[in-house]
Amino acid sequence: VFGEVLGRGSRTDPGVSAVANVVMTRQRLPIGFINSRLPRGLWVWAMAEVPEGFNPRRARLRRYLYVAPHWGEDLDAMREAAELLAGTHDYASFIQRRGEESPTVTTVYEIKVEIRRDLVYIYYTGRGFRNKMLRKLTWAILAAGRGVLRRRDLEELLAKPRPGAVPSAPAEGLVLLDIDYGVEFQVDKTALRKAYVYFLGRYRQAAAHAAALKAAGEALAERDE
Numbered sequence: 001v002f003g004e005v006l007g008r009g010s011r012t013d014p015g016v017s018a019v020a021n022v023v024m025t026r027q028r029l030p031i032g033f034i035n036s037r038l039p040r041g042l043w044v045w046a047m048a049e050v051p052e053g054f055n056p057r058r059a060r061l062r063r064y065l066y067v068a069p070h071w072g073e074d075l076d077a078m079r080e081a082a083e084l085l086a087g088t089h090d091y092a093s094f095i096q097r098r099g100e101e102s103p104t105v106t107t108v109y110e111i112k113v114e115i116r117r118d119l120v121y122i123y124y125t126g127r128g129f130r131n132k133m134l135r136k137l138t139w140a141i142l143a144a145g146r147g148v149l150r151r152r153d154l155e156e157l158l159a160k161p162r163p164g165a166v167p168s169a170p171a172e173g174l175v176l177l178d179i180d181y182g183v184e185f186q187v188d189k190t191a192l193r194k195a196y197v198y199f200l201g202r203y204r205q206a207a208a209h210a211a212a213l214k215a216a217g218e219a220l221a222e223r224d225e
Helices: 031-035 075-085 133-146 151-159 189-223
Strands: 005-008 023-025 061-069 087-090 105-116 119-126 174-180
Touching: 031 189, 061 133, 075 105, 075 119, 075 133, 075 151, 105 133, 119 133, 133 151, 133 174
Parallel strands: none
Antiparallel strands: 005 023, 061 119, 061 174, 087 105, 105 119
16 A cells, blocks of 8 residues: 555554554555555554655654553552663563664653553653563563562562563553654544544443453352352
8 A cells, every 4th residue: 555665663563552653655645545445443544744864763752551450459569660660771671682682771751550440551651662561561560569579579670681581461451652753744634533433433342342241250259159
């Protein structure tokens, strides 16, 4: 559809959702034409012209959200872990390296943790994140909330990196919310609404499925009384 792809803003794992990933191409085609040829669940909803030499990997900011079920994790413990893990560190313990030359020192500007009803929301802000890094940081923050990892454990993982020491949280909870280049994108309102309706429909289906699973669990619990 795009012709030659010159670059992309983020390489997301299978199962990860993206609200605002970016693809760079030399062709300028109508958004409606592009969307008519894309598979269901994928839309172009904005476009911008950029100067020669523009690199979509060099963003000013990237924002991600991870949503996980709340199993009683302590909010204060998770926030303490998030504060410790943010900053400039060698994140080798929290990266699945693609090659020996891959850098492991980077900066995470902010990690924010909230609990809403029965879900944990973890927001990440930074210029860029390495392979599997956010999913591994999420696992560590949730583990800190459960008391599985203590502050000194996290400090040791940062001070004495051990690649492969930290598992990854499931991909399905991660969403790329935004990539900021300082570029003004022209938004196609029609495409944006179609994407919104699609995600709203997926959400309602998932909510109904979750309610059915909850009802099944409650029915089993009643039989155990």
